[in-house]
Amino acid sequence: MHQRFSNPVLMKELKLRFRAFKSFSGLMFYLILLFIFVGGFLSVYTQFTGTGFFRPSESFIMFSVISVLQMALVMFITPGLTAGAISSEREKQTLNILLTTTQSSTQIIIGKLLSSIAFLILLLIAGLPLYSIVFLFGGVSPTQLITIFLFYLLTVIAIGSIGIMFSTITKKTIVSMIATYGAMIFLGAVTAFFFFVGFSLDRIPGGMPTTPIGGPTPSSPITFFWAAINPGALMLTILFPEMGNELANLTNISFPNWIVYLIFYSLITVICLFIAIRKLRANMRHNR
Amino acid sequence: MIEIKGLTKKYGSFVALDHFELSIGDGVVCGFVGANGAGKSTIFSILATLLSPTAGDATIHGKSVTRDPAEIRKVIGYMPDFFGVYDQLKADEYLDFYGASYGIPAEKRKVLIPELLELVNLTDKRYEYVDLLSRGMKQRLCLARSLIHDPKVLILDEPASGLDPRARVEMRDILKHLKSMGKTILISSHILPELSEMCDEIVVIDRGKLIAHGHVESIQAQLQGDKRIKVKVVDQLDAARAFFEEDPFISGIELQEDKKEISFTYKGSDEEQVELLRKALLSNIPVYSLNVEEKDLEDVFMAITKGAYE
Numbered sequence: 001m002h003q004r005f006s007n008p009v010l011m012k013e014l015k016l017r018f019r020a021f022k023s024f025s026g027l028m029f030y031l032i033l034l035f036i037f038v039g040g041f042l043s044v045y046t047q048f049t050g051t052g053f054f055r056p057s058e059s060f061i062m063f064s065v066i067s068v069l070q071m072a073l074v075m076f077i078t079p080g081l082t083a084g085a086i087s088s089e090r091e092k093q094t095l096n097i098l099l100t101t102t103q104s105s106t107q108i109i110i111g112k113l114l115s116s117i118a119f120l121i122l123l124l125i126a127g128l129p130l131y132s133i134v135f136l137f138g139g140v141s142p143t144q145l146i147t148i149f150l151f152y153l154l155t156v157i158a159i160g161s162i163g164i165m166f167s168t169i170t171k172k173t174i175v176s177m178i179a180t181y182g183a184m185i186f187l188g189a190v191t192a193f194f195f196f197v198g199f200s201l202d203r204i205p206g207g208m209p210t211t212p213i214g215g216p217t218p219s220s221p222i223t224f225f226w227a228a229i230n231p232g233a234l235m236l237t238i239l240f241p242e243m244g245n246e247l248a249n250l251t252n253i254s255f256p257n258w259i260v261y262l263i264f265y266s267l268i269t270v271i272c273l274f275i276a277i278r279k280l281r282a283n284m285r286h287n288r
Numbered sequence: 289m290i291e292i293k294g295l296t297k298k299y300g301s302f303v304a305l306d307h308f309e310l311s312i313g314d315g316v317v318c319g320f321v322g323a324n325g326a327g328k329s330t331i332f333s334i335l336a337t338l339l340s341p342t343a344g345d346a347t348i349h350g351k352s353v354t355r356d357p358a359e360i361r362k363v364i365g366y367m368p369d370f371f372g373v374y375d376q377l378k379a380d381e382y383l384d385f386y387g388a389s390y391g392i393p394a395e396k397r398k399v400l401i402p403e404l405l406e407l408v409n410l411t412d413k414r415y416e417y418v419d420l421l422s423r424g425m426k427q428r429l430c431l432a433r434s435l436i437h438d439p440k441v442l443i444l445d446e447p448a449s450g451l452d453p454r455a456r457v458e459m460r461d462i463l464k465h466l467k468s469m470g471k472t473i474l475i476s477s478h479i480l481p482e483l484s485e486m487c488d489e490i491v492v493i494d495r496g497k498l499i500a501h502g503h504v505e506s507i508q509a510q511l512q513g514d515k516r517i518k519v520k521v522v523d524q525l526d527a528a529r530a531f532f533e534e535d536p537f538i539s540g541i542e543l544q545e546d547k548k549e550i551s552f553t554y555k556g557s558d559e560e561q562v563e564l565l566r567k568a569l570l571s572n573i574p575v576y577s578l579n580v581e582e583k584d585l586e587d588v589f590m591a592i593t594k595g596a597y598e
């Protein structure tokens with residue numbers, strides 16, 4: 001019974017990861033980057049207002065900045081941690097031996113995914129002290145913080161799964177890296193671009209203004225979709241619920257965008273993990 | 289019992305294995321011989337459930353490698369021809385990881401690991417990082433790893449390559465020990481004298497086809513063409529030469545005057561050879577020794593694989 005839940009790959013990867021100096025320096029680098037951004041923001045902001053003080057509304061702005069920043073950082077780090085999971089073992093010629101053990105493909109893939117995510121969670125937790133500053137000044141509810149953390153987790157798991165999938169189906173880590181970063185940039189930036197393009201096109205319906213300026217525009221589910229799956233847009237709508245209403249007005253769809261996000265990223269995760277598990281022992285016809 | 293039936297593996301139009309048929313009994317040590325690219329590693333990979341054949345199947349203890357790979361993995365220990373190790377991992381942690389990968393409980397692993405390290409003579413390297421070990425040590429560690437779940441069948445792809453002569457002797461002793469434990473061992477090697485001493489049976493492969501399978505001696509006999517006979521005389525070398533030159537079965541006579549030795553290729557049967565010796569003695573040729581040169585596996589290998597390079 002105990003064996004069912006133990007995962008040797010996960011345990012070993014965690015051991016290796018926390019032993020490697022690379023991980024420690026990575027963590028330091030992450031924190032330094034975060035502090036520089038926040039420090040920079042603070043100094044610039046207080047200079048602007050000229051008061052030198054920090055009010056709850058301002059601490060909320062800082063909370064937003066940290067949240068979006070962390071999302072961006074984590075999105076950038078995840079492909080680096082996962083895109084080599086299987087392909088690097090192939091390159092180091094350790095994969096063959098691993099595949100002849102009695103571990104199931106599912107166990108191996110999940111172990112790889114969880115060990116990378118564990119490190120990312122560590123990064124997020126290490127960034128928590130920053131939030132304490134925000135809490136000190138008030139203006140942010142714990143519910144908001146928890147919601148944001150859950151969406152970090154979902155995003156990291158989804159992008160991590162994409163990385164593991166590419167790592168399984170490509171031979172070389174470098175190819176897998178490029179593909180995973182490509183997917184990450186698509187989700188993070190290209191979707192925003194598509195949203196703006198779609199939004200502008202919706203505004204000029206065939207050159208004939210059927211609706212008065214400022215009135216409701218024709219609904220466009222696709223434009224709404226691009227916005228809904230964009231992590232940045234999600235962050236903003238969680239932080240500023242008014243923005244969610246704005247999006248609903250713009251696209252005429254009042255469906256909560258976080259549900260679309262949840263479904264879409266869960267689907268990505270499931271599909272990518274399914275493919276990875278299928279393809280891990282690609283040379284065998286029967287595998288699980 | 290390992291049974292290979294009609295095993296075929298194609299890479300595109302290239303046939304790496306061609307309807308390979310073989311069966312190997314339990315507890316047998318079976319050596320696979322063949323030139324580079326003959327298909328040895330291909331067979332081993334299929335048996336190790338890493339590669340699926342284009343056609344045919346193989347069973348180990350009645351379980352099919354293609355239909356029931358999970359069951360096969362429980363009973364085989366596999367050592368690939370090329371393998372890597374994880375860096376940042378110590379020898380005992382390395383074994384511990386694979387032990388866990390086979391679902392062996394932690395308490396049992398604690399007992400098992402020192403025993404395995406002892407078996408492969410690596411006790412003093414227990415707390416060393418594996419990527420810093422020498423090649424021979426890694427090889428022995430990998431062998432220990434393949435034994436961790438006490439498999440009945442060992443599939444060892446060139447386990448002795450890259451080892452120095454002493455390490456090779458040690459490897460052979462380990463394998464003998466494993467044989468005495470009743471394990472079935474499939475082993476491929478290019479170093480043939482090594483195989484002939486260690487193996488019960490030899491399988492000869494050439495370009496994906498089974499050329500011969502049997503006991504070491506019978507394989508040697510089977511593949512031996514003409515025999516070469518060496519005769520030593522006390523004196524009268526020229527007379528001896530004149531005598532042997534007359535025999536119709538004899539060709540390619542060579543003389544070594546200083547050693548008083550004549551060697552020649554003989555095509556006759558064993559009975560005819562007896563007759564030849566009797567006649568020589570009756571003709572007062574002072575033969576004091578006659579021996580048939582043993583062809584060792586090395587020669588056999590060269591003979592079989594000649595075609596592959598033409």
Ligand SMILES: Nc1ncnc2c1ncn2[C@@H]1O[C@H](COP(=O)(O)OP(=O)(O)OP(=O)(O)O)[C@@H](O)[C@H]1O
Pocket residue numbers: 299302304322323324325326327328329330331369
């Ligand atoms: N992935 C592959 N794609 C194409 N051809 C392959 C592949 N793997 C092996 N081959 C070919 O199959 C043949 C058999 O290879 P294999 O590795 O089984 O030989 P081997 O007997 O183990 O040789 P060696 O003594 O050099 O280890 C070779 O001609 C090789 O080129």
Ligand SMILES: [Mg+2]
Pocket residue numbers: 328329330369445
């Ligand atoms: Mg080989």
